[in-house]
Amino acid sequence: MPIIETRDLRKVFRTVKRTPGAAGALKTLFTREYVERVAVEDVTMALDVGELVGYIGPNGAGKSTTIKMLTGILVPTSGEIRVAGLVPYAERKKNARNIGVVFGQRSQLYWDLPLVESFELLRAIYGIPRERYRANLSAFTELLEMGDFLRTPVRQLSLGQRMRGDFAAAMLHDPRIVYLDEPTIGLDVVAKEAIRTFVARVNAERGTTFILTTHDLADVERLCRRIVLIDKGRLIYDGTIERIKEQYGTHRTLVVRLCDTYPQIEIDDATLEERTGDLVRLRFDRKAISADQLIRRVTERYCVSDVSIEEPELESIIRRIYVEGYTAPGTSLAPPAPVAAP
Amino acid sequence: MSALEPYLEFARKAFAREATYRFEVFTSIGSLLLRVYVLRSLWTALYAQNAAPASIPLHAMITYATVALLMSLVLEVDGTRGIRERVREGTIATDFMKPIVLPLYFFSDGFGQTLLHALTIVPALALALLFVHVDVPSLAALAAFALSFALGYFVNFFLNFLMNVVAFWTLETFAVQLTIRWASDLLSGQIVPLDFFPGILGRIVENLPFAAIYSTPLRIYIGELPPSAWPAAMAAQAGWLVLFATAAAFVWHAAERRVVVQGG
Numbered sequence: 001m002p003i004i005e006t007r008d009l010r011k012v013f014r015t016v017k018r019t020p021g022a023a024g025a026l027k028t029l030f031t032r033e034y035v036e037r038v039a040v041e042d043v044t045m046a047l048d049v050g051e052l053v054g055y056i057g058p059n060g061a062g063k064s065t066t067i068k069m070l071t072g073i074l075v076p077t078s079g080e081i082r083v084a085g086l087v088p089y090a091e092r093k094k095n096a097r098n099i100g101v102v103f104g105q106r107s108q109l110y111w112d113l114p115l116v117e118s119f120e121l122l123r124a125i126y127g128i129p130r131e132r133y134r135a136n137l138s139a140f141t142e143l144l145e146m147g148d149f150l151r152t153p154v155r156q157l158s159l160g161q162r163m164r165g166d167f168a169a170a171m172l173h174d175p176r177i178v179y180l181d182e183p184t185i186g187l188d189v190v191a192k193e194a195i196r197t198f199v200a201r202v203n204a205e206r207g208t209t210f211i212l213t214t215h216d217l218a219d220v221e222r223l224c225r226r227i228v229l230i231d232k233g234r235l236i237y238d239g240t241i242e243r244i245k246e247q248y249g250t251h252r253t254l255v256v257r258l259c260d261t262y263p264q265i266e267i268d269d270a271t272l273e274e275r276t277g278d279l280v281r282l283r284f285d286r287k288a289i290s291a292d293q294l295i296r297r298v299t300e301r302y303c304v305s306d307v308s309i310e311e312p313e314l315e316s317i318i319r320r321i322y323v324e325g326y327t328a329p330g331t332s333l334a335p336p337a338p339v340a341a342p
Numbered sequence: 343m344s345a346l347e348p349y350l351e352f353a354r355k356a357f358a359r360e361a362t363y364r365f366e367v368f369t370s371i372g373s374l375l376l377r378v379y380v381l382r383s384l385w386t387a388l389y390a391q392n393a394a395p396a397s398i399p400l401h402a403m404i405t406y407a408t409v410a411l412l413m414s415l416v417l418e419v420d421g422t423r424g425i426r427e428r429v430r431e432g433t434i435a436t437d438f439m440k441p442i443v444l445p446l447y448f449f450s451d452g453f454g455q456t457l458l459h460a461l462t463i464v465p466a467l468a469l470a471l472l473f474v475h476v477d478v479p480s481l482a483a484l485a486a487f488a489l490s491f492a493l494g495y496f497v498n499f500f501l502n503f504l505m506n507v508v509a510f511w512t513l514e515t516f517a518v519q520l521t522i523r524w525a526s527d528l529l530s531g532q533i534v535p536l537d538f539f540p541g542i543l544g545r546i547v548e549n550l551p552f553a554a555i556y557s558t559p560l561r562i563y564i565g566e567l568p569p570s571a572w573p574a575a576m577a578a579q580a581g582w583l584v585l586f587a588t589a590a591a592f593v594w595h596a597a598e599r600r601v602v603v604q605g606g
Contacts, residue, residue, distance in 0.1 A: 073602060074602055097441050103436065106431070113359055121351050124347045125348045
């Protein structure tokens with residue numbers, strides 16, 4: 001049974017329409033015209049216990065609106081939601097006990113107090129039994145290497161240290177579901193890796209379900225098997241990373257280092273992408289020609305000292321989808337809906 | 343007990359947090375002493391010119407001004423300004439994701455801060471007594487004062503709460519704050535006793551909610567209100583308290599609805 005389920009989830013925001021100019025301002029004071037903006041439209045998805053799903057989309061796509069509805073602080077305009085058996089907005093406080101939230105951009109730690117004091121406060125808030133609290137705190141302190149700064153006031157922590165503290169804070173009460181919103185923003189590579197390792201371990205060892213919202217697709221590639229893509233409020237893809245790569249990433253790049261200079265490079269079934277000095281990048285469709293064949297064609301005609309093949313990165317695929325829109329090649333990509341859409 | 347535990351912890355943390363600003367605490371005592379001294383000189387000079395109402399003798403006036411200043415140490419702590427700050431920074435969203443009753447959180451946070459400032463009353467009073475004489479009323483009057491002060495504390499809390507919750511609609515509440523703060527300072531009897539307002543104006547001011555904050559407990563303290571008048575005075579305070587608490591509950595409910603519908 002899925003732990004998170006939404007069906008035809010929809011959220012429409014109503015804002016006051018402002019007419020420009022002084023007369024317009026006066027007009028808005030007395031008569032109110034509203035503009036409706038659809039933030040989330042017909043989002044249907046289901047997550048199983050222990051899944052680690054990347055929820056991605058461009059800015060303003062409706063990601064945080066969805067997360068807010070899942071956490072219960074936003075009431076959907078229509079549609080259904082269930083998170084661990086609860087309707088979040090109807091039972092917000094009960095739902096709060098099941099979830100943990102990490103925001104990369106805002107901390108939930110007490111700014112002026114030592115880190116560990118924030119943890120103690122959370123122990124009181126969630127009523128975590130002392131033993132459980134001690135066990136979790138020591139486990140997280142070790143995993144996140146927080147021993148050195150547990151007693152340091154939060155305002156004196158580096159961003160990386162603070163984020164580690166925020167992760168521990170979100171998970172002390174053993175939430176079944178954790179929402180991560182841009183958790184690695186602004187972190188250096190070492191700190192990023194520490195966070196990723198932590199998430200992967202908690203996910204594997206405790207079976208915690210994660211929804212990861214981020215623009216850093218390296219996070220997603222490293223952690224998630226499944227991604228859900230949203231654009232203009234609608235789900236446009238829900239499936240594995242491999243599948244989207246297969247469908248979108250049929251193009252590979254052959255990077256060739258030449259040992260001679262040639263005035264012109266020309267190979268059938270491949271397009272010259274870039275040429276800098278003796279380095280040549282050839283883009284090819286692996287449906288039209290195999291890498292093996294292409295290498296043979298190149299080496300037959302030119303003197304080559306080195307070759308390598310670049311796989312498409314998730315990032316470049318997603319970028320293409322943002323720009324061109326998602327068109328499912330061949331069959332429909334949306335997973336079978338639980339109920340047939342009318 | 344366990345249901346209250348988070349809130350006790352909030353108060354404890356607020357107390358600890360406030361205590362980290364030791365310098366501020368010391369300077370607030372220093373500034374208070376200066377104000378006590380200035381007020382004593384001012385009232386002495388004014389009384390020498392016969393500029394005061396007959397109902398309050400000079401020693402009672404100086405007592406009034408000094409006790410009012412000590413009360414302000416507690417009453418000027420606005421725990422609910424956290425609401426405004428958190429709404430503006432957007433962190434209020436994460437607060438809603440916690441299994442807590444938010445208004446109670448803001449109250450206990452404010453209470454923890456208040457408690458630390460209340461502790462500074464003791465040294466402040468001890469030092470103040472070096473250069474002013476403060477009348478000490480009967481034990482019964484002291485007890486009535488304490489109760490009346492407590493009622494005033496809650497009236498003040500809910501008034502601040504209401505002011506800060508406005509942030510859910512306007513984000514910037516500075517003008518509202520300033521106006522109400524100014525009105526409250528003047529009309530609550532913190533600066534001058536309400537007896538100074540002439541005729542009909544005095545009667546209006548005495549019946550405004552602000553009087554419940556400073557004026558009522560202070561009039562009990564200096565003996566202007568006889569014991570027979572205490573129940574009615576405190577009933578009026580309690581009335582304002584209930585009214586503001588109801589309004590606060592109502593406005594909070596609307597604010598919450600606004601967040602869940604409009605997304606804060």
